[in-house]
Amino acid sequence: MRISKMLRLLTTSVVMIGTIALVSGCKSMIVFDPKGPIGSQQRDLINITMLLCLIILVPVMLIFAWIVWRFRDRKGNDAPYQPVWSHSTKLEVIWWSIPIIVILILALVTAHYTYALDPAKPIASDKKAVTIQATSLDWKWLFQYPDQGIATVNYLVIPAKTPIKFELTSDGPMNSFWVPQLGGMIYTMSGMATTMFLQADELGNYMGTGANFTGRDFAKMGFTTKAIAQADFDKWVNDAKASGNALSEEGYQTLAMPGTSEQMTFASIPDGLFHRIVHEYSMSRGAPPGYTRKAQTLSGEKKAEHTEGGQLPPGNGAQKDSPDMSSTGPGHAIQMLDHHTHMNHGK
Template structure:
C-alpha cells in the first residue's frame, strides 16, 4: 500500500518531466527552424495542423480522464451496475459536427498550401534563379552548375536570398533529396528529371541528406548546403574554376560506380552530361521500346542452351518450358509467323 502511494507521485512527476523535455527538444528540431520561404510555409502548415488536432485531442483526453475518475470503483461500493441508455440529438450534433468542420477546414487549408508549395513553382524574386543539376549516385551526390561550368560532390554552395532551381535525377536507385531547413523533400528517379525551387534567406551551413533507403552505404549520403553572400559565392565559383580538376566522361563513369567518396570539386564538366544521364536510362538501359518486342523467359534461355549443347542434360520440369520454348535458331531472329522479335534479357 505504501509503495503504491509513493509510485503515483513519482509516475506523475516522470510524465510531466518527459513532457517538458520533449517540448524543449523541439527547439533543436531543424524542421521547425526553417531558413527559407518554402520551409517557413511548411512549418506554418504543420503548426496549423497540430493546432486543429489539439482542438479535438485535448478535450477528449480531459473528458476521458474525468470519466475514469468520476466513475471509478470505490472501496466498499456495493451499488449495482444498472446503466440507463438514452439518446441525445444535441450531443450527437456536437461530437460529429465539430470533427467534420475541422476536417473541412484542414482540407481547404492543405489544398491551398499544396498548390502554393508546388515544388516546380518558381519562387518570386527580383534575382535570377541559379540552376543546379542534382544526380544521386551510389552512394554520393553530384551537383552540377551548368551556368558556371563547375561541379561538386557531396557538398553544395548556393547564394543567399536567391532562388535555386534544382533539376534532379538518379543514376541508380531512386533516392530522396532533402534539405530540411530550406524545404520539403523530392525524389530523384532514373530516366526522369524533376524540378524543385528552394531559397536560403541567410548565410549558414544546412544539413542535406538522402531520404530513401538505397543499399549498403545509404546512411553516408549526407551533404552540406552552404549558403553564402553573393560576393562570397562568386569568389567560390572563381576558386572552383581555378582548381584545374576537370570532370570527364570517363571520370564520371568511375564516379558513378557504387562506393563512397569525400568531397570533390571540378573546374569543368562535360556539356549536356545531366541530359545524357536522363536520356540513357529512358532510352537504352531499360527494355527495348515497342509493344511488338517480346522478352524471352529464363525457361526459353535454358531451352536454347540445351539445344545448343545437348550434353548439358535435360531441362528441369515445370512451367511448360520444354513445350513452350522456341527453337534455338529462332532466338534473336524475326518470327515470320507472328511478326515478333524474340530478345534475350537478363544476361
C-alpha cells in the same frame, strides 16, 4: 496497495516529463527553424495542422481524465453496476459538428498549401534562379552547375536570397533530396528528372541528406549547403574554375561506381552529362529512346524484335539460336554476363 499507488504515480510522472521534453524539444528541431520561404510555409502548415488536431485532442483527453476520475471504483463500494442510458441530441450535434468543421478547415488549408508549395513552382524574385543539377549516386551526391560549368561532390554552395532551381535525378537506387531548413524532400529516380525550387534567406551552413534507404553506406550521403553572399559566390565559382580538376566522361563513370567519397570540386563538366544520365536507363538493353519504338533484345549477334506487350513473336528462334553459356565455357559466359550488365546499367 502502496506499490500500486507508487506505480501509478511513477507512470504519471514519466508521461508528464516526456510530454514536457517533447514540447520543449520542438524548438531545437531544425524543421521548426526554417531559413527560407519554402521552409517557412511548410512550418506554418505543420503548426496549423497540429493546432487543429489539438482542438479535438485536448478536450477529448480532459473529458477522458474526468470520466476516469469521476467514475472510479472507491474502496468499500458495494453498489451494483446498473447504468442508466440516455440520449442527448444537443451533445450529439456538438461532438459530431466540431470534428466535421475541423476536417473541412484542414482540407481547405491543405489544398491551399498544396498549390502554394508545388515543388516545381518558381519562387517570386527579382533575381534570376541559379540552376543546380543534383544526381544521387551510390553513396554520394553529384551537383552540377550547368550555367557556371562546374560541379561539386557532397557539398553545395548557393547565393543567399536567390532562388535555386534544382533538377534532380538518380544514377542508381531511388533516393530523396532533403535540406530540412530550406524545404521539404523530393525523390530522385533513375530515368526521371524532377524539379524543385528552394531559397536560403540567411547566410549559413545547412544540413542536407539523402532521406531514403539505399544500401550499405546510405547514412553517409550527407552534404552541407553553404549559403553565401552573391559576391562570395561569384568568387567561389572563379576559384573552382581555376582549380583545373576537370570531370571527364571516364571520371564520371568511376565516380558513379558504388562507394563513398569526400568533398570534391570540378573546374569543368562534360556537356549534357545530366541529360545523358536521365536518358541512360531508357536506352538500356539496346532500345533506342522513344516510347513509340519497339525494344530489341541482343542475343549474341542475332536481334529479335519484340512485339507489343514485350513478348517475343512465336517461332522466332531467338532463344534456340542464342549461344549456350554452359557449352561455351566459363570464360565466355563471364564475358557475356559482363556485356549484359554493361547494357543494363549503362556503364
